[in-house]
Amino acid sequence: MPAKSGFPWAGPPVLEKRRPSAATALDPVFMSKHGAIPRPLTSGTGTGLKGRIRVPGDKSISHRALMLGALALGETEIHGLLEGEDVLRTAAAMRQLGGSAEKGADGIWRARGRGNGGLAEASDVLDLGNAGTGTRLLMGLVAAYPMTTFFTGDASLRSRPMARVADPLRQMGASFVTRSNGRPPLAVIGTANPVPITYKLPVASAQVKSAILLAGLNTPGNTTVIEPEHTRDHTELMLRGFGVDIRVEETPEGRASSITGQPELKGRRIIVPGDPSSAAFPIVAALILPGSDIVIENVGLNPHRIGLIDSLLEMGGAIEIQNARVEAGEKVGDLHVRHSHLRGITVPASRAPSMIDEYPILSVAAAFAEGETRMLGLAELRVKESDRLGAMARGLAACGVSVEEGEDWLGVTGNGKRPRGGAHIAVNLDHRPAMSFLVLGLGAEKPVSIDDGSPIDTSFPGFSDLMNGMGAAIRLQNR
Numbered sequence: 144m145p146a147k148s149g150f151p152w153a154g155p156p157v158l159e160k161r162r163p164s165a166a167t168a169l170d171p172v173f174m175s176k177h178g179a180i181p182r183p184l185t186s187g188t189g190t191g192l193k194g195r196i197r198v199p200g201d202k203s204i205s206h207r208a209l210m211l212g213a214l215a216l217g218e219t220e221i222h223g224l225l226e227g228e229d230v231l232r233t234a235a236a237m238r239q240l241g242g243s244a245e246k247g248a249d250g251i252w253r254a255r256g257r258g259n260g261g262l263a264e265a266s267d268v269l270d271l272g273n274a275g276t277g278t279r280l281l282m283g284l285v286a287a288y289p290m291t292t293f294f295t296g297d298a299s300l301r302s303r304p305m306a307r308v309a310d311p312l313r314q315m316g317a318s319f320v321t322r323s324n325g326r327p328p329l330a331v332i333g334t335a336n337p338v339p340i341t342y343k344l345p346v347a348s349a350q351v352k353s354a355i356l357l358a359g360l361n362t363p364g365n366t367t368v369i370e371p372e373h374t375r376d377h378t379e380l381m382l383r384g385f386g387v388d389i390r391v392e393e394t395p396e397g398r399a400s401s402i403t404g405q406p407e408l409k410g411r412r413i414i415v416p417g418d419p420s421s422a423a424f425p426i427v428a429a430l431i432l433p434g435s436d437i438v439i440e441n442v443g444l445n446p447h448r449i450g451l452i453d454s455l456l457e458m459g460g461a462i463e464i465q466n467a468r469v470e471a472g473e474k475v476g477d478l479h480v481r482h483s484h485l486r487g488i489t490v491p492a493s494r495a496p497s498m499i500d501e502y503p504i505l506s507v508a509a510a511f512a513e514g515e516t517r518m519l520g521l522a523e524l525r526v527k528e529s530d531r532l533g534a535m536a537r538g539l540a541a542c543g544v545s546v547e548e549g550e551d552w553l554g555v556t557g558n559g560k561r562p563r564g565g566a567h568i569a570v571n572l573d574h575r576p577a578m579s580f581l582v583l584g585l586g587a588e589k590p591v592s593i594d595d596g597s598p599i600d601t602s603f604p605g606f607s608d609l610m611n612g613m614g615a616a617i618r619l620q621n622r
């Protein structure tokens with residue numbers, strides 16, 4: 144259904160910036176994106192959403208598929224790779240490190256590996272753009288090679304803490320030159336003689352766990368990561384799919400994942416499911432907009448990624464999982480979502496790792512719910528692409544929502560009615576608050592605008608068009 148016209152604020156339709164192809168991912172126009180012309184967007188009262196959609200591929204799985212594909216012997220076919228900027232940066236980085244990753248005319252990506260241990264020193268800086276995952280996982284991968292690798296990224300990435308990855312990798316023998324507080328630009332000085340470690344994660348982070356396991360791939364002996372809190376296990380599942388013997392066991396200290404280094408990885412076929420972190424936006428939009436009834440097909444339902452669905456079900460959301468199945472080692476299903484009257488709940492800290500990227504959009508759902516939603520254990524939100532806890536608290540308050548912000552918690556109280564809206568939000572290079580406030584604007588009394596929608600391309604290219612195709616009204620803002 145086309146977007147409705149006739150809103151007083153309506154501007155021209157959103158023309159999504161086309162994704163650079165793999166071949167152009169490093170061209171100067173794309174690279175200038177860090178300082179690109181902002182794309183201000185406005186969203187206003189939408190109709191109920193209707194339709195069957197698919198969201199783009201999972202970002203976490205896409206990064207890992209390109210990295211492991213470049214290490215495997217033979218060809219790895221990747222179906223449904225996310226062609227978002229973060230992942231295209233990883234594809235470019237793998238090529239700089241001597242791997243191959245190209246999209247075929249049939250739309251399928253293919254990586255041809257150099258064999259485990261076969262990466263080569265990059266002749267230039269790896270620019271990972273906005274991508275924390277790409278940067279941290281690659282820091283691990285290159286740490287166990289006798290070569291030096293330089294990393295940089297956009298202003299957001301250059302503010303993110305990397306010591307959490309450098310600390311364990313130092314124990315394995317690598318050294319680092321970084322800006323203050325371990326921030327990029329940074330250099331990883333890899334080691335010719337990496338040492339296997341057993342490392343207990345001080346912070347619940349799949350990125351840190353994965354960086355260590357990836358360093359362990361080129362390290363003789365057993366590398367073990369112990370995580371007191373379970374985080375997403377895409378690295379472990381995918382390594383197993385490449386034929387690596389990875390042992391996972393519960394111990395009194397937490398879940399321990401071990402690999403014996405220097406295995407051979409065999410090229411394989413990977414099917415990337417739709418990203419549940421992207422599906423989160425149409426899910427919440429459908430729940431809050433009266434009359435909505437949508438199906439999102441082929442969404443990844445890895446048990447360590449579905450905390451948002453659990454929370455929304457507790458709030459009274461009508462979300463039904465259909466056609467549940469397993470594809471290429473990952474759980475997948477279709478989600479049928481209908482408009483619902485939501486009630487506030489307490490979201491325990493223990494749930495945070497399974498929905499860490501979904502708090503911005505959950506806080507929007509909470510603004511439409513009746514009563515308080517209190518979200519606990521959110522310290523990690525302070526060190527994402529922006530301080531998401533602060534950003535959501537300030538933006539929701541500007542939209543007339545009652546908010547309480549603690550150091551590591553957020554309380555949002557709604558009255559079961561539409562919030563006022565009517566605010567202009569600065570998104571600070573952060574895609575998730577950007578999409579969250581656009582969803583809020585669809586259901587609010589007054590339109591909500593954001594200063595720049597271009598960061599959305601990092602994880603969800605085509606977001607506005609996909610939403611507008613179901614009846615939403617997201618427009619380029621008249622300037």
Ligand SMILES: O=C(O)C1=C[C@@H](OP(=O)(O)O)[C@@H](O)[C@H](O)C1
Pocket residue numbers: 202203204276347348349350351353375499500523
């Ligand atoms: O491993 C991954 O792919 C990711 C892990 C999470 O980060 P942390 O490991 O910092 O929690 C998440 O926020 C990020 O978007 C993707």
Ligand SMILES: C=C(OP(=O)(O)O)C(=O)O
Pocket residue numbers: 202229273274275276277500527528575602
């Ligand atoms: C935190 C995120 O990504 P990254 O850490 O890869 O930048 C995200 O996508 O919300």
